[in-house]
Amino acid sequence: xxxxxxxxxxxxxxxxxxxxxxxxxxxxxxxxxxxxxxxxxxxxxxxxxxxxxxxxxxxxxxxxxxxxxxxxxxxxxxxxxxxxxxxxxxxxxxxxxxxxxxxxxxxxxxxxxxxxxxxxxxxxxxxxxxxxxxxxxxxxxxxxxxxxxxxxxxxxxxxxxxxxxxxxxxxxxxxxxxxxxxxxxxxxxxxxxxxxxxxxxxxxxxxxxxxxxxxxxxxxxxxxxxxxxxxxx
Numbered sequence: 001x002x003x004x005x006x007x008x009x010x011x012x013x014x015x016x017x018x019x020x021x022x023x024x025x026x027x028x029x030x031x032x033x034x035x036x037x038x039x040x041x042x043x044x045x046x047x048x049x050x051x052x053x054x055x056x057x058x059x060x061x062x063x064x065x066x067x068x069x070x071x072x073x074x075x076x077x078x079x080x081x082x083x084x085x086x087x088x089x090x091x092x093x094x095x096x097x098x099x100x101x102x103x104x105x106x107x108x109x110x111x112x113x114x115x116x117x118x119x120x121x122x123x124x125x126x127x128x129x130x131x132x133x134x135x136x137x138x139x140x141x142x143x144x145x146x147x148x149x150x151x152x153x154x155x156x157x158x159x160x161x162x163x164x165x166x167x168x169x170x171x172x173x174x175x176x177x178x179x180x181x182x183x184x185x186x187x188x189x190x191x192x193x194x195x196x197x198x199x200x201x202x203x204x205x206x207x208x209x210x211x212x213x214x215x216x217x218x219x220x221x222x223x224x225x226x227x228x229x230x231x232x233x
Contacts, residue, residue: 004119005098006165009022012135012153015193016065018090020050020063021041021042021043021044022041022178024041024050024052024061024063024065025038025041025066027065028041028052028061028065029064031065031070031220032065035052035054035068036054036141037054037055038052038053038054039053039055040053041061046058046064046073046082047071047073048063049061049062050062050063050065051086051090052068053090053099056091056181056199057070058083058086058090063076066188067138071083071085073177073219088213088214089208089212091199091213092210092211092212092213093198093207093211093212094117095114095207095208095209095214098142098194098207099118099143099190099194100116102187102190102191102194103111103116103142103144104143104144104145104146104159104166104169105140105143105158106140106141106143106166106167107128107138107139107140107141108136108137108138108141109137109138109139110138111138112138112139112140113138113139113140113209113228114139114140114142114208114209115139115140115141115142115207115209115226115227116141116142116143116144116204116206117129117141117142117143117144117204117206117207118144118146118148118191118192118194118195118198118200118203118204118205118206119143119144119145119146119203119204120147120148120149120203120204120214121145121147121149121152121153121155121156121159121169121172121173122149122150122151122152122155122204123149123204124151125203125204125216125217126173126204126217127173127205128217129204129217129218130170130173130174130219131174132217132218132219132223133223134170134174135220136223136224136227137219139227143169144191144194144195144205145159145160145169145191146191146192146195146205147192147202148195148202148203152158153188155172156186156188157182157183157184157186157188158179158180158181158182159172159179159182160182160184160186160188161182161183161184161186162179162180162182162223177185178198182229185224189209200215201215202215204217204220205215206226208226208229209229210229212226
């Protein structure tokens with residue numbers, strides 16, 4: 001009997017939660033149209049706040065939808081950025097829908113693990129990432145050459161027009177060997193459009209097989225966890 005009562009109480013609180021979320025969403029849309037389209041509202045597991053999900057951003061509001069908070073919330077005890085962790089899940093990418101034909105594909109070992117990333121030839125952290133990836137095995141890498149630094153567009157063209165873009169890329173990123181001059185048609189504009197669509201503002205930006213998008217360089221241990229699907233996200 002106690003078990004059934006517990007189930008009924010759980011269902012009651014869940015329904016109340018959904019009702020509250022719908023109410024907050026309705027108030028935001030009615031009273032503050034300047035916010036734009038509100039995709040979803042979820043009850044946050046802290047501070048009595050609600051998550052407000054728009055096209056590409058995560059905000060917070062109170063139960064009366066009077067205040068809007070734009071920023072990250074940290075758990076000081078664990079040091080975790082709760083907003084960033086939640087954003088990774090909310091804005092996950094459909095990995096299999098990525099335009100892999102635009103990428104420089106590199107298969108290492110059995111290639112079972114998969115990762116795509118947007119990277120720039122003049123980006124210091126991108127070079128640091130390549131130093132880590134050099135020692136990673138059994139992975140398929142999809143490199144989207146994304147020129148956002150000054151002079152990078154020319155380097156990207158030279159790399160893509162070379163006889164072996166993978167080797168030319170690694171020679172430059174790992175050993176500082178400049179790519180030979182090249183002159184061919186590339187699809188860089190489509191890669192730039194992809195970055196804009198994914199709201200990529202910096203390089204490297206990593207996309208794992210589970211759809212998680214991670215901006216910035218990752219050290220070897222964290223990268224291995226993410227590739228294996230065991231990262232704390």
